[in-house]
Every structure is written in structure tokens, then in C-alpha cells.
Amino acid sequence: MSNNKPRLILFNNLMFALTFIGAVVLVPLYGVLVGYQTEAYWIALLFWAWSGLSITAGYHRLWSHRTWQAHSSVQWILAIGGAMAMQNSILHWCADHRRHHKHVDDNDQDPYSAGRGFWFSHIGWMLRSYHPITPSTYNNVRDLQKNPVVMNQHNHYGKWVLATNVALPVLLGWLSGDILGMWLLASVLRLVLVHHGTFFINSLAHIWGRQPYNDQHSARDNGVLALLTFGEGYHNFHHSFESDYRNGIRWWDYDPTKWLIRALERFGLASGLRQVPRERIEAARLAMELKSSQRLLAEHATAQEWLEKLEAEYVALMARIQDYYGEQQRLLRLHKDELDRATRQRLNELRLALRQQRRLWLSLRAKAHSQVA
Template sequence: MTDNKPRLILVNSAIFALTFLTALIAVPLYGLWQGYQSEALWVALLFWAWSGLSITAGYHRLWSHKAYSTHPVVQWVLAIGGAMAMQNSILHWASDHRRHHKHVDDNERDPYSAGRGFWYSHIGWMLREYQQVTPDIYNNVRDLQKNPIVMNQHNHYGKWVFATNIALPAFIGWLTGDILGMLLLAGVLRLVLVHHGTFFINSLAHIWGSQPYSDKHSSRDNGFIALATFGEGYHNFHHTFEYDYRNGIRWWHFDPTKWLIRGLAKLGLAKDLRRVPTERIESARLAMQLQSSQRLLAEHHSASEWLAKLEEEYERLLAELQRYYGEKQRQLKLHKHELDRSTRARLNELRQTFQQQKRQWQALRAQLHAQVA
């Protein structure tokens, strides 16, 4: 019987297996027998944040999606931290990720399609030669090939990986008097946590959670995943509005990557932060709510009567949304001396009308769901 599976990538398989087993077995055993210095714990925490945020704020939102721009010094910090995360070079990672967004859930063209199962999208796609390396593999990242920082990291990636994952923690361990303990915590355990945190976005965030903005792709919003991934868990929002520098848009959403980018902007180290207009986000959410209620009514005996009410209320709500946000955009373009009391009062009146219509819409949906249930 012939095995048709692509050839195993031995280097990747060995790295993932050895680091995981070392984190699972050697890290706790060394802790029991020898114990860890507090310095090793703090350095591990620092390196975890540095390497993790370098993927989310750097590889992902800066270079893959160009959701903002930043100073070269910040780019160097993120490029070095990205090498520490050991998830391939910026150029290769961004190329894969742009293909993922362009062909999401396409089992043939999406590099880590969730349609091929949890294991494949989580780690399996990196263990075998599923992708053919061709001369045009980086055609979708030509813009990044003009960036000297990106290309330096790409061309010297192996050196940076060795320097950040072995040499640097070993040197700090030498300074603190425990090289092995530092390598185990700040090197291996930290690396495994960052690896699987990122991998959960490709796997778990496509199968577990809600779809408040779109069901045209498998991505999900999940606050629990956001806690382990520096805010990347609001994945349905991200796939629907991929160029927004935010993933968590509410004040209570845990999105340290967004906070870091905002902080850099306040310090003058980042600019051109891209945000999707609020009315587009609201419209997408309302459309999904309508669709959800329509599905619920699909087999209900009084569907036609409810559908008429629902669609009528939805159209009213959309009209008020457009009026409110249209006026808001108009006023944003005015000079301060043009914003008199009556102009502001009009905007406030439109906002209140929109909010009232929104409450009526939610009340109708609640009534509908209670009736059908």
C-alpha cells in the first residue's frame, strides 16, 4: 500500500517534538530537583511578551496587513523578537498569512485551512511538505522585499534564531548563575507557549466561538483565546475587517497588541493607524443579527408575519444608522467655528433616535426568539 502523504519535514518535526517534550518533562523535573531563580521567571515572562507581541504587532498587524506604520527602531525590536518566536522569517510568515486571508477555508490554497481539521490547521501543515516551494512563492509580499529590515532578518534568519533562543538566554543565565534553568524557562518553555498560542489562532479560533460579523468564513470571536494570544482571539472581526489595527474593538476587549500600537502612536513611534468606520462594523453586526433571526424563522408556522416585521424594523434601523453616521462624518469635516450649538444638538438628536431604534430592534428580536422557543 502506497503512502500518498507529503514528505515529512524533519527539521520542523524535530523542533516541535523536542521543545514540547522538554517543556513537558524536563522543565518541571528541573524545578523539582534544582528549583528556578526568580530572575529566570522574570526573563521568561519578558521574552514571552517580547516574542509574542512581535508576532501579533509585527508579523501580523504591521507587516502582513500593513494596519499601521512604525519607526525603524521599533521594526528592529519586532524583527528580533519575531526570530525569537521561531515561526519563520517575516517574509515567509506574511506570505503564508496573506494567502490564508485571500483563500480562507480553501483546502487547496489556504496554507492552514481549518477545513482540513484541527490538527492540520494547528500544526500539521508545518510538519509535511504540503506547500510547493516555487520561484513565485513571495510574489504576494513584493512590498516587504523592499524593506531592508525584513530582508536582513530573512537572509540571516538562522543566526537570529540562534542568537535569541540560545545565546541570549544562556548569556543571561551565565550572568545570574544558572544557565540551564534560564534556557529551560526563557528558552524552551517560553517558546512552546508562544508557538501554541499563535497556532490556536489558526485552529481553535476557526472552530470555537461566535460569528457576530460574518459567516462567510470559519473564523470565530473568542475572548478566552484572546487572553493567551495578546488579543488575537477576536478572529471573526479580524477576518471581516482585516486591515484594522485592532482586533478587540470594545473597551473591555483584552487586546494588548492594540494597546501597544496606540502607545507607540502616542510616543510618536507609530502612525497611519487604520480603523474600519464604525458604521461598517455596526452594519455587519446588524446584518448577522437579521440573518440569525431569519434562520430561526425558516421552519416556523408564522414565519411570513414575523419576517415582514423583522425586515421592516431592520430597514428603519439601517436608515437611522446611515443618517446618524452620515451627519457625524459631515461634522467631523467642519471647522470648530462651524460647530455651533444647533449643529451639535442635531447630531445628539440623531444619535438618540438611532439608539432608540436599536432598542426597538433588539426588543423585537428578543420577542421573536421567545415566541419561537
């Protein structure tokens, strides 16, 4: 090993290697030779959802980005599930993640920069001590250091890991009559699935997918990854609007983490769900659509006329967006007795005008692109 390379983190290397070997060798071998009880499958599924959602709803959207607020009972459930996921304590995970967002794609300061390649961003960054803990490591999570749930989990992280990944599966296995089978499914296989599901967001979600909102960073939207990561696959949206509690903003977007947070709000266990104003999201998408058209048409000297038309239509559509959402925000500030028929009609007219302007924009883009196809 070169003396210039950071030291290997022995625990991480052993954990990732042994759990992966266990998942691909021991889990199927035990299934063939012995077989698993139905209870083991259900417990493994429950633990997979619990630990996975504890990372996405808790570590990520609650504590890293503060996009919602949770009742203390919910925080405890997510903190324990986060220890079960074995991705370090809340405090350390959030410190790394906030640094990632602040310095995204910076190979020196982004802890898991996609610019250093798939392997590094997926798992390599955890195998060596690239960012050793120093007195300044937790400077960006001082708010979390005031949270008793976060600090309890941080100070007793090892105990929580053993309790959730060893003691609890063994106890449930003993009760069901198959300790080893329960542990292999509910701990080993489940842990590998949750690990690599999360790691795919750091790696694949920065190289595979679309960039409908911003191309100033490498993050991409990918519906396939959303299926594997409890809705975290809409990563271009997330890096563009990190203060939003949602990742999938359309009703058909698969985002179980968003659905869980909404459900908790209905039961009074969550509050302060933050959403980026719709006009900002639409403006970002529109700007990227114009940018992609400009790139395409700029390569064809004969398309200058189409480019000018598109830019003019972009200005018109942006004006419609500002008119409609500006009026919508104004109406939200009015009392119910002030919302007369004429006021509602005005908003409806603006909505229809915006819809028509969108159609014109899409039609014009399609025609312009067909000219250079």
C-alpha cells in the same frame, strides 16, 4: 509512508517534538529537583511578551496587513522578537498569511485551512512540505521585499534565531548563575507557549466561538483565546475587517496588541493606525443578527409575521445608522468655527434616535425569538 504524501520537514518535526517534551518533562523536573531563580521567571515572562507581541503587532498587524506604520527602531525590535518566536521569517510568515486570507477555508490554496481539520490547521501543515517554496511563493509580499528590516531578518534568520533562543538566554543564565534553568524557562517553555498560542488562532479560532460579523468564513470570535494570544482571539472580526489595526474593538475587549500600538503612537513611534468605519462594523453586525433571526424563524410557519416585522425594523435601523454616521463624518470635515450649537444638537438628536432604534430592534428580536422558543 505513502508516496503521495509530501515529504516530512525534519527540522520542524524535531523542533516541535523536542521543545514540547522539554516543556512538559524537563521544565517541571528541573523545578522539582533544582528549582528556578526569580530572575529566570521574570526573563521568561519578558521573552514571552516580546516574542508573542512581535508576532501579533509585527508579523500580523504591521507587516501582513499593514494596519499601522512603525518607526524603524520598533521594526527592529519586532523583527528580532519574531525570530525569537521561531515561526519563520517575516517574509515567509506574511506570504503564508496573506494567502490564508485570500483563500480562507480553501483546502487547496489556504496553507492552514481549517477545513482540513484541527490537527492540520494547528500544526500538521508545518510538518510536511505541503507548499514547497517556488519562484512564486513571495509574489504576494513584494512590498515587504523593499523593507530593509524585513529582508535583513529573512536573509539572516538562522543567526537571529540562534542569538535570541540560545546565546541570549545562556548569557543571562551565566550572569544570574543558572544557565540551564534560564534556558529551560526563557527558551523551551516560552517557545512552546508562544507557538501553540499562535497556532490556536489557526485552529481553535476557526471552530470555537461566535460569528457576529460574517459567517461566509469559518473564523470565530473567542474571548478566551484572546487571553492566550495577546488579543488575537476576536478572529471573526479580524477576517471580516482585516484592515483594522484592532482585533478587540470594544473598550472592554482584551487586546494588548492594540494597546501596545496605541502606546507607541503616543510616543511618536507609530502612525497611520487604520480603523474600519464604525458604520460598516455596525451594519455587518446588524446583518448577522437579522440572518440568525431569519434562520430561526424560517423553521416556524407561524412566525412569518414576526419575520416581516424584523425585516422592516432592520431597514429602519440601517437608515438610522447611515443618517448618524453620515452626519458624523460630515462634521469631522468642518472647521471648528463652523461647528455651531445647532450643528452639534443635530448630531446629538441623531445619536439618540439611533440608540432608540437599536432598543426597538433588540426588543423586537427578543419577542420574536420567545415565540418560537
